[in-house]
Amino acid sequence: MIKRKLKITSPEDAMTLGQKMFEQAVIENHRKYSTKNPRIKVSSAKAKSRRCQDWTAAKISDLIGLPWGKDQPIEPRGMGQTGVDIRLDREALAKFPHSVECKWNEKWDVPGAIRQAKANQMSGTQWLLVMTKNQEIRGQSEKVVILDAEVFFQLLALIPGERKGL
Structure with missing residues (x-):
């Protein structure tokens, strides 16, 4: 999650910010769940x-x-x-x-x-x-x-x- 304050001056900025947050969440979930069943040593x-x-x-x-x-x-x-x-x-x-x-x-x-x-x-x-x-x-x-x-x-x-x- 992005914790710093960002200036949103247009709807396009909000859309870009939302898209970046969504992409970050997807990457974080992928990391979290793709290592849930790691390969056995x-x-x-x-x-x-x-x-x-x-x-x-x-x-x-x-x-x-x-x-x-x-x-x-x-x-x-x-x-x-x-x-x-x-x-x-x-x-x-x-x-x-x-x-x-x-x-x-x-x-x-x-x-x-x-x-x-x-x-x-x-x-x-x-x-x-x-x-x-x-x-x-x-x-x-x-x-x-x-x-x-x-x-x-x-x-x-x-x-x-x-x-x-x-």
């Missing part, structure tokens, strides 16, 4: 991905009974390294034959994530994708696992009993 994005990898490694560890962590049979890959997101040694791969890719994004590019999971797939394994986003349900981020449909039905067939999947 790289360090924050990597921390989110690391949390997803740690969660996934812990779940795999619980499932197959091997420890996870640095220099363990199940190890989350360091940020910026190429390859699968969860590194499994031979014993772990024998019990859990999947190449795991983890994604924590607000906007999901499922086809792109699947392409990346397939590109990082190790021989003798199936690709598996773990995805999550910030939207929280009951205080926790909901994780979703995506895998090939044929693999899903093969896994489902391994469950004992007449009614599979219940």
